[in-house]
Amino acid sequence: MIPLSGFVSQLLEIILALAFAPLLTGWVNQCRAWLQNRSAPGLLQPYRALHKLFNKESVVAESASPIFRIAPYIVFGCMALVCAIAPTLSTDLPLAPAADTIALVGLFALARVFISLAAMDIGTSFGTLGARREMLIGFLAEPALLMVLFSASLITQSTSLANIVETLAHQPFAIYPSLAVAGVAFTFVALAENARVPVDNPATHLELTMIHEALILEYSGRHLALIEWAAALKLFAYSCIGLALFFPWGIAGAGTPLAMIVAIPVLLAKLAIGGVLLALIETINAKMRLFRVPEFLATAFLLAVIALLVHVLLGA
């Protein structure tokens, strides 16, 4: 029997994620536009885009197999589950035992595999190209992500994300050099995984460089809407996991339902700041050549390994 408070917090989290993920994307776009001296499309533009896409007919190529059709649903499902597991508001989550940090990385990988399969399914050259690039990034980013999560696991002696955050949030403030380094590594990974600027540009369809856009060229209508929504959820999930690991203050613990009321504005404030920082990173960096991406991710991996080693040596 799931206690009521846990049920409430879990439900609240999922609703919050589904509802606010597009807003976060819109906020980052807004900040980017401000920083780049452009006029912004409006904070709610992602919602309008989703609304428009859901109302459109979904066109599927003749050669498409069922994989192509189910992939958007699987991707969306994976991301929604990740958002449910990530302790955004509270660590008292009944769904948390469903997947620890390792399985979490697995969920991301599952989504990646399906979207890549779907991209190759049609047999266009862009889809295959995008799939190859996506797999390259994934294969380099995942070990780094795992290492980052392991550093946090080592500190807290647990692989469950909820437990990790619970421990980190409710102990006296301490400086963890390993977490500082791991945080930088996590930022690198998050930029690559969410197709942000130094690695990919979400606002371009230039065939030489695009990665994420190449994967979803063949999608339209509600399929595309789901994928775009899933992308927004992914950004939301990554931001929340990063915030929860490295700035865990304000997240409600188990059995403190009232703290949830504080947790919502705190989370929104943290996300707003995070969005500004992301926009800043995207503005001051130029997109790197594709051949440099492995180096970028290798750096992330290296930093994560240093974090682990430093933790082993210093115990902190």
Place this chain on the structure above:
Amino acid sequence: MEALLLVLAIPLIGGLLLAIWGDREVGQDLNAAVSFLTLAAAVWLTAMVIRDGPLLVWGEWFFVDALNVFLVTLTAFVGFTTSLFSRPYMRVERDHGKMTPGRMRLYHSMYQLFNCMMLMALTTNNLGILWVAMEAATLTTVLLVSVYRTAASLEAAWKYFILCGVGIAQALFGTILLYLAAERAIGGGEDALLWTHLANAKHLLAPDILSLAFVFLLLGYGTKVGLVPVHNWLPDAHAEGPTPISAVLSGLLLNVALYAVLRCKVLADGALQNGLPGKIMIGFGLITVVAAAFFLSRQRDVKRMFAYSSIEHMGLMTFAFGMGGPVANFAGLLHMTVHALIKSAIFFAVGHAAQKAGSQAMEDIRGLIKVSPTVGWGLMLGSLAILGMPPFGVFASEFLILTTAMREYPWATPFLLIALGVAFAAIFSRVQPMVFGETSVRALAHPPALLPVFIHLGLGLMLGLYIPPYLNDWYEQAARMIGGG
């Protein structure tokens, strides 16, 4: 006390004066005069130590005992004879246009500062200052190695600087670890790195720290000693620098570095009580002897060949000190002395020979006996002496080392014998045509300074036949102090 002050101050002041007047004609004589005064002060210091026993002065920061007093004298002595040799040698280099007045000034000034730093490294009681002085001694010679500004000499100096810099950094890490151990055993502070304090409390030093510290110190100072595999700078620096510098590098700097290793070994031995430092030194020494002998047999440049010979002999000394015990230590100290004397004598002779031939390649040097019988005989006798022919001192020390090795480490003896044999064949087969071959070269404009060669060879001969009693006492005292075995 005053004597020690003079020993350190004379070369320092001399170096500063020569930085002003080193480019004049009088510079060379001034250089020799300063070196002579240093030698006189060193002799006075030695006399004081003979009379009063070990000297511990200036807040115990300087220290002269049986182990370093004879090295001080030796350093001052070879420094003096080398300055005598460098007068005609550098004059010829200047006439050939290789040395400009500015370079002459740099050369003279740095020569004295180099001597000063070595004497400081020898006499200081503080292992931190020892490090500082060793590094400073490197720095003073870097620009001397590249003084000709040729491509090869620049390369040699760069290698010298970088490799020795890296090496000496390892030694600094070792010193830091030593200080860490000292902090625990006798408390921190300004006096914690004083060797005498550490030696009194050596059994209190944490063995874990000391074993690691010794490895770093051995690798660090060992780079300067020229131990294989960290010897790469040595042949280049010897071959490309001016010959007087090759002579002092081989004869003195390597000794001082080995001295630093010995001081550290005493501490590590006391802390570890398991003979590990000695075993590490035996390993390095043996590898060095064997590797150097084979490298040596493949050289074409005469100075490179004798540089490898220096590496080989330093390896032999490291091996001897590694075995430890009164006899091996005695032999090592004796070998240090005679090697310094004879190797610098060889470099004097080689320098003149190469100047005459206008090349350091051995196939270009021929018939020295006809061009200049003294140079020829000097090189021949020096080579025979360094190869360990009786009755020279090298024979005595090598004989002692080998017999001790046969008794203590019989498995090592064949390696040593093979290495010595290879070195013998290589050097002798190359020196023989250089001395007795056919030639058409005429004599040099300036008469060579061969007095230093024969003084050195004479002393080397004497030490093979008869060791003065006070010297014998020192060697025995120092051998006891180094201990081990």
Place this chain on the structure above:
Amino acid sequence: MFFWEPEVNTLLTQSINLFATGLLVLAFAMIAQRRILTLIHLFTLQGASLVAATLVVAYLTDQHHLYYSAAITFVLKVVLIPILLHRLIDRLNVRWDVETLFNIPTTMLIGIVLVIFAFNLATPIAGLSASIARGTLGIALASVLLSFLMMIVRAKAVPQVIGFLSMENGLFFAATAATSGMPMLVELGIAFDVLVGILILGVFMFQIREQFDSLDIRHLEKLKEE
């Protein structure tokens, strides 16, 4: 004595670890950095974190000579040597030089192995140290070895020198972290040697360039065993 003082002290002790980690990460960054200018910035940053760590240790242990040591390090490693390096690259006209580095991933892997090696070596000793920052001895050793690696893989003169200087940073850090600072006179001597060393190297680089028209040390590989 304020009520929060103990907590602040704990945080300061932890901040030493943070600076140490910064030192290590910077050592890695320097190995992979292609631009000479950025390399100098990284070196300056490394010096700054060294100064910060020294200051914290000085405050926590209340040792006045460590403040002097921090001051020397600041003047030397953060101000003087970077200025000299900047002037050097200006005069040599290599400010915008970019070095081609091969096999960065392999170098990095070797670097990680070195770090593990250093940590293993230092762990038993760190336990014996009485210093508050004893865990950082391994990091100091690792930084020294990494700078060593950098000197091996670099082919240009200026990066090699920066590697050399960064090695000194690691050593200074070892002295501060493991022990509570070497005796003052020794530290002064070391600082003096480093300064003289960099001056000599500066002179040297002009000589090399005059001779070879380049600062590529691969020109300096003529002397080989036959």
